[in-house]
Amino acid sequence: MIEEEKLSTSKIIESQKKLMFPCMPRYRQPIVIVEGKGAIVKDLDGKEYVDLFAGYAAVNIGHCHPKVVEAITYWAQKLHHTSYDYHNIPSALLAEKLVKILPMSGEKKVFYCTSGAEAVEGSVKLMRKYMLKKVNKTGFEVLTLRYSFHGRTHLTTTLTGQSKYKKGMAAVVSIPGVKILPAPYCYRCPFKKEYPECDILCAKYIEDVIKYETSTDIGAFIAEPILGEGGIIAPPKEYFTEAVKIVRDYGGIFIADEVQTGFARTGKIFGIENYNVEPDIVAMAKGLTSGLPLGAIGAKTEIADAFEPGDHSSTWGPNVVSCAAASAVIDVILEERVHEKVEKIGRELINELQELQRKHKIIGEVRGRGLMIGIELVKDRNTKTPAVDEAVKVREYMREMGYLIGVGGAYGSTLRIEPPLMITKEQLEKALEALDTVISKIE
Numbered sequence: 001m002i003e004e005e006k007l008s009t010s011k012i013i014e015s016q017k018k019l020m021f022p023c024m025p026r027y028r029q030p031i032v033i034v035e036g037k038g039a040i041v042k043d044l045d046g047k048e049y050v051d052l053f054a055g056y057a058a059v060n061i062g063h064c065h066p067k068v069v070e071a072i073t074y075w076a077q078k079l080h081h082t083s084y085d086y087h088n089i090p091s092a093l094l095a096e097k098l099v100k101i102l103p104m105s106g107e108k109k110v111f112y113c114t115s116g117a118e119a120v121e122g123s124v125k126l127m128r129k130y131m132l133k134k135v136n137k138t139g140f141e142v143l144t145l146r147y148s149f150h151g152r153t154h155l156t157t158t159l160t161g162q163s164k165y166k167k168g169m170a171a172v173v174s175i176p177g178v179k180i181l182p183a184p185y186c187y188r189c190p191f192k193k194e195y196p197e198c199d200i201l202c203a204k205y206i207e208d209v210i211k212y213e214t215s216t217d218i219g220a221f222i223a224e225p226i227l228g229e230g231g232i233i234a235p236p237k238e239y240f241t242e243a244v245k246i247v248r249d250y251g252g253i254f255i256a257d258e259v260q261t262g263f264a265r266t267g268k269i270f271g272i273e274n275y276n277v278e279p280d281i282v283a284m285a286k287g288l289t290s291g292l293p294l295g296a297i298g299a300k301t302e303i304a305d306a307f308e309p310g311d312h313s314s315t316w317g318p319n320v321v322s323c324a325a326a327s328a329v330i331d332v333i334l335e336e337r338v339h340e341k342v343e344k345i346g347r348e349l350i351n352e353l354q355e356l357q358r359k360h361k362i363i364g365e366v367r368g369r370g371l372m373i374g375i376e377l378v379k380d381r382n383t384k385t386p387a388v389d390e391a392v393k394v395r396e397y398m399r400e401m402g403y404l405i406g407v408g409g410a411y412g413s414t415l416r417i418e419p420p421l422m423i424t425k426e427q428l429e430k431a432l433e434a435l436d437t438v439i440s441k442i443e
């Protein structure tokens with residue numbers, strides 16, 4: 001076993017392999033991170049990295065932001081937890097702040113839980129209670145997108161539109177009443193059309209699915225405004241207005257899964273603000289605290305009030321320290337207009353990456369918004385065969401050069417650039433140079 005005074009990277013990795021469930025990512029990176037500040041993390045051997053993936057796009061305002069440190073240090077010494085049986089100050093203050101920024105008009109309410117999956121799961125449960133109250137029916141169907149990712153619980157894995165998360169688990173990932181729709185993935189259009197001549201068929205087709213493949217009792221359409229794990233797939237600008245209109249025509253509501261796109265990641269406070277449509281329910285987590293476990297659901301009051309006392313809860317939900325962190329994160333975003341900076345820096349970075357695409361044939365597409373950017377690698381631009389091994393190599397070589405990036409996407413060949421949002425222009429320029437060098441080497 002590892003003794004603290006004799007800690008070493010190899011000993012920790014060895015111990016983890018022996019003691020942890022082997023369900024972690026296939027390519028778990030062989031470094032032990034011991035410190036983080038802003039966009040920089042340091043490993044046990046003292047090597048520094050520029051973090052371009054922010055712990056699965058979660059540490060939005062940077063590692064150990066001083067205002068978050070101050071807030072959590074204050075409460076860590078005073079009180080950690082109360083449960084929902086009592087009230088506490090940070091969770092009360094956070095609710096005031098959250099309802100002000102939620103991307104829908106009118107009266108709103110919030111609920112706290114501990115993760116993104118729990119927020120999504122709770123959102124669907126709330127929808128069912130709302131439908132029961134509104135039209136006295138429970139058996140409503142939920143529409144979700146191919147290539148989506150909504151979490152790892154039974155229901156959220158069912159909602160997820162990627163079989164790689166479901167293999168060998170058919171019985172628990174096929175909860176009835178979930179229908180998966182073709183994705184608005186223009187680079188690999190399910191209808192083999194070109195945007196904009198396609199006239200957003202992928203959205204219009206939803207009506208056909210409802211009419212011919214469901215009971216037509218539609219409860220909700222749940223979607224990520226930009227599909228993160230699926231490969232940073234940003235739907236065309238008219239997609240959500242059209243899709244949500246159809247869903248509402250059939251009596252359904254719209255749940256925005258903002259777990260990854262929320263809290264300034266895409267250049268707006270919430271990702272759906274890029275699309276000129278209001279959700280009815282919003283699921284949140286990740287960037288909400290920038291580093292502590294907390295999830296939340298926001299809903300229009302009319303919907304939230306479908307829950308009755310005792311219908312739903314979560315032990316750690318209103319956790320004092322996590323809520324204090326979230327409050328500090330919202331203050332920082334609003335005071336420093338982080339989303340506006342991200343919109344600008346993201347646009348510039350995407351332009352520069354598209355320059356790189358002109359130079360390197362292996363780059364099939366560069367896409368995204370703000371600092372949620374995907375670079376899809378292909379072996380051949382005509383066949384679009386995913387360059388999976390090459391993507392994994394890019395990540396390895398980048399790490400050796402001191403940059404941490406993500407690799408994923410439905411086809412496993414999308415480089416994910418989702419750094420802490422406080423990353424500097426200079427850090428990004430250097431990362432871009434490193435990427436250019438690494439891709440040249442691989443090509």
Ligand SMILES: Cc1ncc(COP(=O)(O)O)c(C=O)c1O
Pocket residue numbers: 056114115116117118120149150151152224228229257258259260261285286
């Ligand atoms: C869009 C989206 N929804 C839900 C989840 C699940 O969140 P968690 O891992 O906190 O349960 C994720 C995680 O990556 C996500 O990206």
